[in-house]
Amino acid sequence: MSVYFLLYVSRSLLRLPHEGGEVDRIVAVARRENARLGVTGALVFTRAHFAQVLEGDEDAVEALMKRIRNDRRHDSVTVVCKSLRDARLFPQWSMAYSGGSLYVDRHIKPLLEVPPEPGSTEPLAEKLVRLMREFTAQEIATAP
Amino acid sequence: MSRAPAGEAGSLVGSEPVQARIVYVIDDDREIRVSVGVLLGANGYEARPFASASDFLDELAHLRPGCLIVDIRMPDIDGIALLAEAATRGVSWPAIVVTGHAEVPTAVAAMKLGALDFLEKPFSYTALMAAVEHAFDLLEREPDHRAIAAAAEKVAALSKRERQIFRGILAGLANKEMALRLELSHRTVEMHRLKMMRRLGVRKATDLFALAAAAGVSAGDFPGD
Numbered sequence: 001m002s003v004y005f006l007l008y009v010s011r012s013l014l015r016l017p018h019e020g021g022e023v024d025r026i027v028a029v030a031r032r033e034n035a036r037l038g039v040t041g042a043l044v045f046t047r048a049h050f051a052q053v054l055e056g057d058e059d060a061v062e063a064l065m066k067r068i069r070n071d072r073r074h075d076s077v078t079v080v081c082k083s084l085r086d087a088r089l090f091p092q093w094s095m096a097y098s099g100g101s102l103y104v105d106r107h108i109k110p111l112l113e114v115p116p117e118p119g120s121t122e123p124l125a126e127k128l129v130r131l132m133r134e135f136t137a138q139e140i141a142t143a144p
Numbered sequence: 145m146s147r148a149p150a151g152e153a154g155s156l157v158g159s160e161p162v163q164a165r166i167v168y169v170i171d172d173d174r175e176i177r178v179s180v181g182v183l184l185g186a187n188g189y190e191a192r193p194f195a196s197a198s199d200f201l202d203e204l205a206h207l208r209p210g211c212l213i214v215d216i217r218m219p220d221i222d223g224i225a226l227l228a229e230a231a232t233r234g235v236s237w238p239a240i241v242v243t244g245h246a247e248v249p250t251a252v253a254a255m256k257l258g259a260l261d262f263l264e265k266p267f268s269y270t271a272l273m274a275a276v277e278h279a280f281d282l283l284e285r286e287p288d289h290r291a292i293a294a295a296a297e298k299v300a301a302l303s304k305r306e307r308q309i310f311r312g313i314l315a316g317l318a319n320k321e322m323a324l325r326l327e328l329s330h331r332t333v334e335m336h337r338l339k340m341m342r343r344l345g346v347r348k349a350t351d352l353f354a355l356a357a358a359a360g361v362s363a364g365d366f367p368g369d
Contacts, residue, residue, distance in 0.1 A: 025353075097255065097256075099258065101259065101261065102260060102278060104255060131251075134248045138256060
């Protein structure tokens with residue numbers, strides 16, 4: 001039983017603060033749709049950038065990815081990695097982090113560099129996914 | 145480069161900048177306090193060191209908004225606990241967390257408490273100064289809710305007469321005119337005016353305008369209620 005895993009990063013085109021409500025809309029729709037499609041993962045928003053992990057059935061994830069690419073709220077959509085894994089890394093789909101942290105953004109920004117520094121993508125991607133998992137884990141741990 | 149912080153009533157109405165941007169450095173390591181203090185000073189910031197989280201928390205109610213540089217590992221109250229406590233007191237100033245041991249769970253805990261950045265020691269001075277610059281960008285763009293609430297509370301605590309005089313001044317009326325319209329003696333109006341200014345903690349009429357702006361109070365109708 002293998003799970004299709006995809007990580008992408010992108011540049012936000014939202015103008016803050018007045019378009020901040022869009023993020024809530026993105027999350028509300030994604031939560032509903034992804035649950036329906038059996039897609040798990042996590043979204044990160046750092047005001048300048050987005051990063052998202054999507055896991056599930058390959059066709060479902062790729063169809064989702066197609067819609068995501070056409071979304072006007074971001075551009076420079078860059079698929080960082082995609083693979084088949086033995087198990088899901090995320091128990092559900094959720095918003096892992098939304099805020100202005102420079103630390104979090106430093107995990108995303110370099111992945112948008114064109115062309116990427118040779119050999120840099122994999123370790124950076126691993127760090128980003130590790131960070132996203134930790135956000136999700138702490139969210140679950142502190143949930144009421 | 146030094147613009148007035150957004151917390152002071154005066155600065156919200158674009159008056160002359162009177163205070164340097166202040167950075168609170170909270171670290172039990174004296175060398176860090178000193179070296180970071182020197183770096184900040186050289187870049188035009190005012191540095192205020194604290195040797196412990198509790199020292200900072202004790203004074204917090206009297207401090208003006210600024211940027212925090214907080215060490216994670218401190219005896220007694222650590223950096224994470226400090227951020228959590230500050231948050232419960234309604235203080236959400238930008239915080240740069242520094243640590244000798246950068247671990248993801250700690251970084252995430254700090255970020256969830258709203259920390260702006262997380263830097264591992266020995267950190268590059270450039271990275272630190274970039275974060276501090278960013279911190280003041282945020283501080284000066286966003287309204288300081290605590291200051292606004294404090295100003296609004298002060299105005300709400302005025303007596304009816306004092307509030308009328310307050311509105312009269314905002315409307316540009318002289319004492320004589322207010323006296324006429326309120327059917328009070330000139331002397332009575334002056335007395336209320338003095339009391340009102342003292343209660344609001346302002347010394348000049350211009351400060352009144354600044355306070356009104358901070359509290360979100362417009363002249364409205366005189367005398368009003």
